[in-house]
Amino acid sequence: MKRGIRQSAATVFAGMLAFAAGGAGAQSYPTQPIRLIVPYSTGGVTDITARLVAPYVSEALGQQLVIENRSGGASIPGSEAVARAEPDGYTLLLTSTALAANPVLFKKLPFDARKDLAPISLLATVPTVLVVPTALPARNLKEFIALAKSRPGGLDYGSAGYGSGNHLTTEVFKSAAGIDAQHIPYKGGGAVMADLVGGQVSFVFAVLPTAYPFITSGKLRALAVSGATRNPALPDVPTVAEAAGLPGFSIQEWIGIFAPAGTPRAIVDRVNAATVKALRNPELIGKLNGLGLEARGGPPEALRDYFTEESDRWVTLAKKVKLDKVE
Numbered sequence: 001m002k003r004g005i006r007q008s009a010a011t012v013f014a015g016m017l018a019f020a021a022g023g024a025g026a027q028s029y030p031t032q033p034i035r036l037i038v039p040y041s042t043g044g045v046t047d048i049t050a051r052l053v054a055p056y057v058s059e060a061l062g063q064q065l066v067i068e069n070r071s072g073g074a075s076i077p078g079s080e081a082v083a084r085a086e087p088d089g090y091t092l093l094l095t096s097t098a099l100a101a102n103p104v105l106f107k108k109l110p111f112d113a114r115k116d117l118a119p120i121s122l123l124a125t126v127p128t129v130l131v132v133p134t135a136l137p138a139r140n141l142k143e144f145i146a147l148a149k150s151r152p153g154g155l156d157y158g159s160a161g162y163g164s165g166n167h168l169t170t171e172v173f174k175s176a177a178g179i180d181a182q183h184i185p186y187k188g189g190g191a192v193m194a195d196l197v198g199g200q201v202s203f204v205f206a207v208l209p210t211a212y213p214f215i216t217s218g219k220l221r222a223l224a225v226s227g228a229t230r231n232p233a234l235p236d237v238p239t240v241a242e243a244a245g246l247p248g249f250s251i252q253e254w255i256g257i258f259a260p261a262g263t264p265r266a267i268v269d270r271v272n273a274a275t276v277k278a279l280r281n282p283e284l285i286g287k288l289n290g291l292g293l294e295a296r297g298g299p300p301e302a303l304r305d306y307f308t309e310e311s312d313r314w315v316t317l318a319k320k321v322k323l324d325k326v327e
Contacts, residue, residue, distance in 0.1 A: 026089075026266030030063040035091045036257075039078025041071035043190025044160055045126055045207035045293075049255050050094045052287050053123060056278035061271070065092075071188055074098060074163035076109065083116035087262035089271065093117065096126075097165040097253045100310035104318035105163045107325045114311070117258040119303035120268055121275040124293040126253040127227040128169050128205045129237065131220040135199060141223045141243035144203070148179035155202040156182040158192035162326070165253040166192075168314070169205040169226055175321045176246050196220065207253055208233060208292030226251045233292040254296075254310065256303050272300055 036054060040046045047069060054065040070078030075098045085091035099113050111117075130141065138144035148155050159167035162185045174181060184201055186192040189210045196204050197219050204211075205226060212233060214220040224240045225231050228250035241249045257275060259268060278284055279297040288295050296302075317323075 026264040026270070029089050029267050029270055030061055032090065033064045033066050034061070034089065035068050036065045036094050037068050037070055037078050037082050037091065038094050039070050039075035040096075040160065041188030041190065042069055043193075043210070044188050045209045045253070046094065046096045046255055048209050048291070049124060049126075049288075049293065052284065053094075053275075053278060056281055056284050057271075057274050060274035060277045067094075072161075074102060074105070074161050076102060076106070079113070079117075080110050082258065082260055083111040083113070085260045087118075087260040087264075089259060089263055089267035091260065092120070092271065093258040094123070094255065095258065096255045097168070097310070098163045099258075100307055101165075101168055101314040102163050103311065104314050105323060105325060113258075114308070116261050118261050118263050118268055119300045119307060120257040120259055121272050121279075121300065122296040122298055122303040122306055123255045123257060123275070123279065124288055124295055126165075126207050126209070126255060126293050127225050127231050128166060128207050128251070128253060129211050129215070129225045129231075129234065130173070130203060130205050130223045130240070131196065131211050131215065132203045132223060133196060133199045134218065134221050136202060136221070138223070139221075141238070141240065144223055145177050145179060145244060148177075148181060153180045153182060155179075156184050158184050158186055158196055158201040158204045160189040160192060161185045161187060164189075165207065166205045168317075169251045169253075171321050171323060172251060172317055173205065173226075173240065173249070176240075176249055177244060212291060231292050233290070254306070255293075256307070258303075268300055 038047050038050045050067050054067055058065045079093060079095055082091055082093035138147050157170050192204055193210055195201050215222045222234060222237045224243045225237055226240055241247055276297040279295045285295050
């Protein structure tokens with residue numbers, strides 16, 4: 001009995017030492033550069049946001065955030081790398097809408113985002129805009145819908161990949177507008193925009209930061225934004241709801257930072273505080289707003305709740321649109 005008591009006491013003592021060591025590590029964090037994995041290629045909105053925000057968060061933390069692009073696989077491999085990483089705060093994930101939507105698109109995922117990732121901060125919400133090549137004979141959204149209906153399946157749309165935000169937004173729009181179009185998935189937002197400008201695809205629901213330079217230079221025509229209200233960056237472009245008479249249509253993408261589950265709360269709070277400080281910087285706010293992004297921030301619980309709501313919303317939308325899961 002005494003031996004059992006001694007072993008139990010030793011176990012508790014070891015746990016206390018481990019906890020104390022973890023607490024000390026969290027207090028000194030960070031002592032080295034931090035990997036910020038972006039599960040998309042360069043040139044897309046998630047990558048653009050990462051490169052805008054990272055320098056400000058780095059300054060607040062006193063250590064550099066090193067961006068690592070791990071594109072492909074509907075953002076799953078890059079996200080899994082963080083979910084499986086050591087929960088020490090030195091590997092973080094900066095990702096977007098697909099993290100919430102992938103469970104309704106794929107029959108089996110190698111990780112559970114709700115269990116395997118710890119929310120840190122919501123960075124920004126991102127409207128999308130329906131853009132077409134200037135050669136397409138549709139000057140507004142009603143003309144576009146009429147054109148699509150006159151050519152069932154004859155128009156094709158590009159996306160940054162299966163499960164990407166522009167793929168999902170387009171599928172919801174197709175269902176609401178009663179049109180059909182063929183999906184052409186790419187490996188990133190930059191590639192699809194290049195082909196859209198070249199006329200290889202008919203339209204894209206592109207995130208505003210990616211589409212904006214093409215719109216302002218006259219290379220693409222903006223027909224409607226997907227959010228509930230017009231965007232200040234494109235004040236003359238109507239919403240889908242008002243342009244097509246589709247009340248209630250409102251979809252926007254979002255971007256947030258996550259850590260591996262089990263990351264000490266002190267580290268999560270440290271990164272959150274640095275991120276919130278960055279998002280309050282007028283210079284960064286101006287850069288984000290200039291691309292049509294709305295800076296968000298807030299505590300980790302705000303991202304947790306937002307992510308839960310988004311996940312549940314995509315379950316509902318998937319049933320309505322009848323999205324088929326893939327292997």
